[in-house]
Amino acid sequence: MTNSPPTAHRNSVAPDDDKVLLQLTGLKKTYDQTEVLKDINLDIKHGEFLTLLGPSGCGKTTLLRLIAGFEQPNAGAIYLDGVQMAGLPADKRPVNTVFQQYALFPHMTVAQNVAYGLKLKKVPKDEINTRVREMLAMVQLEHLANRKPQDLSGGQQQRVAIARAVINRPKLLLLDEPLSALDHKLRLQMQSELKRLQRELGITFVFVTHDQEEALSMSDRIAVMKDGTFQQIGTPIEIYETPANLFTAKFIGETNLFKAEVQGVYPEQPDRDGNVTNGRIEVEVCEAQAQDGPTTLRNLRRPNFANDVQVGDIVNLLLRPEDLRIYDPKDTAHSGLLGRVIESNYKGSTLDSIIELANGHVIKASEFFDEDDPSFDYKLYEAVKVAWVDGWEWVLPEEDGAIKSKTAQKDGS
Numbered sequence: 001m002t003n004s005p006p007t008a009h010r011n012s013v014a015p016d017d018d019k020v021l022l023q024l025t026g027l028k029k030t031y032d033q034t035e036v037l038k039d040i041n042l043d044i045k046h047g048e049f050l051t052l053l054g055p056s057g058c059g060k061t062t063l064l065r066l067i068a069g070f071e072q073p074n075a076g077a078i079y080l081d082g083v084q085m086a087g088l089p090a091d092k093r094p095v096n097t098v099f100q101q102y103a104l105f106p107h108m109t110v111a112q113n114v115a116y117g118l119k120l121k122k123v124p125k126d127e128i129n130t131r132v133r134e135m136l137a138m139v140q141l142e143h144l145a146n147r148k149p150q151d152l153s154g155g156q157q158q159r160v161a162i163a164r165a166v167i168n169r170p171k172l173l174l175l176d177e178p179l180s181a182l183d184h185k186l187r188l189q190m191q192s193e194l195k196r197l198q199r200e201l202g203i204t205f206v207f208v209t210h211d212q213e214e215a216l217s218m219s220d221r222i223a224v225m226k227d228g229t230f231q232q233i234g235t236p237i238e239i240y241e242t243p244a245n246l247f248t249a250k251f252i253g254e255t256n257l258f259k260a261e262v263q264g265v266y267p268e269q270p271d272r273d274g275n276v277t278n279g280r281i282e283v284e285v286c287e288a289q290a291q292d293g294p295t296t297l298r299n300l301r302r303p304n305f306a307n308d309v310q311v312g313d314i315v316n317l318l319l320r321p322e323d324l325r326i327y328d329p330k331d332t333a334h335s336g337l338l339g340r341v342i343e344s345n346y347k348g349s350t351l352d353s354i355i356e357l358a359n360g361h362v363i364k365a366s367e368f369f370d371e372d373d374p375s376f377d378y379k380l381y382e383a384v385k386v387a388w389v390d391g392w393e394w395v396l397p398e399e400d401g402a403i404k405s406k407t408a409q410k411d412g413s
């Protein structure tokens with residue numbers, strides 16, 4: 001993977017303190033004898049922005065509904081600030097939810113919509129007015145306080161919904177795909193506004209999306225879900241750069257995958273100063289007709305994995321488009337995979353190329369555009385050699401975690 005972090009890095013803010021706000025232990029939920037959540041365990045810290053990310057039907061909304069108290073789990077427990085939530089109805093939990101449909105009251109003005117929760121709580125009128133004013137300033141809607149929801153744009157309506165949900169300072173705000181009804185440009189704008197608001201209010205957010213770019217750019221941590229289980233929980237950088245399995249690798253960002261055969265295994269061992277060095281393996285990429293010299297990998301970045309691997313095993317070599325470099329096939333300084341460029345798109349800051357390798361495998365490379373760099377001087381359908389930046393690769397076992405040797409695969413076992 002690249003050493004230059006994705007955009008998420010600049011936006012992510014470490015939570016204020018390490019105290020756990022929300023603790024989920026052994027949560028299970030079954031509908032019609034189908035377990036849609038299986039043994040969910042997660043600690044969320046005060047002030048954290050945590051995103052549940054996964055394909056449709058993986059259980060994201062169900063998990064939010066359990067936390068909110070709209071549904072009860074079949075097993076497990078939910079603790080909020082150390083208090084067990086079992087049996088506590090939704091309206092008694094210090095939690096609010098923002099849905100994709102904003103559900104604003106059409107007959108009320110913006111200010112009345114935002115004031116609604118405080119009015120129910122019988123907060124004094126003067127205090128309500130002050131807090132509504134402050135809240136509308138925060139979401140930059142003061143000038144629209146007397147408008148009705150139907151006279152607002154989608155983005156403005158969503159800001160009212162968010163203001164209404166946070167005015168009574170819940171400890172936790174649950175957001176279920178709150179931006180998915182917005183067009184692309186507005187969605188990007190709302191992403192940064194929402195992030196700013198979360199930082200200013202210091203409220204813990206649990207945000208649901210199936211948009212991986214949104215998850216990467218907004219979250220402190222992402223929990224990647226599939227079939228009611230967590231596949232990986234980590235920072236955007238961890239999830240993108242060191243995915244725990246093939247599902248996460250393929251779900252987040254663009255991925256080039258190569259099968260590779262292990263040629264040598266060198267477990268971790270102490271160096272001269274007594275520090276334990278990472279284990280490493282050497283592999284040969286299984287792209288037989290596409291290869292120009294041995295393409296070996298020396299520095300495996302997952303030390304524990306190295307000890308499980310044996311010579312002859314097949315592993316997956318993961319390379320993001322930005323990890324690849326394109327060279328002249330006559331170049332002798334780099335060993336790589338031979339192919340030809342079948343599509344080339346100039347994107348301003350990058351040049352994105354689709355390359356068909358000699359064995360038919362199609363891959364994608366994305367390089368920063370530099371007019372002075374002669375390595376970019378290739379034309380469509382021209383032969384090229386593709387290599388990767390040493391140390392930017394990531395190695396994964398097969399999906400089920402098992403590593404099948406080449407011989408075993410041939411035997412069909």
Ligand SMILES: Nc1ncnc2c1ncn2[C@@H]1O[C@H](COP(=O)(O)OP(=O)(O)OP(=O)(O)O)[C@@H](O)[C@H]1O
Binds near residue numbers: 054055062063
């Ligand atoms: N009330 C219900 N009765 C029966 N099955 C349900 C119910 N609610 C959800 N499910 C099922 O539980 C699974 C998880 O649904 P859920 O809505 O949590 O997924 P999701 O990840 O939020 O999906 P999406 O991204 O499409 O909103 C799905 O298979 C869904 O059909």
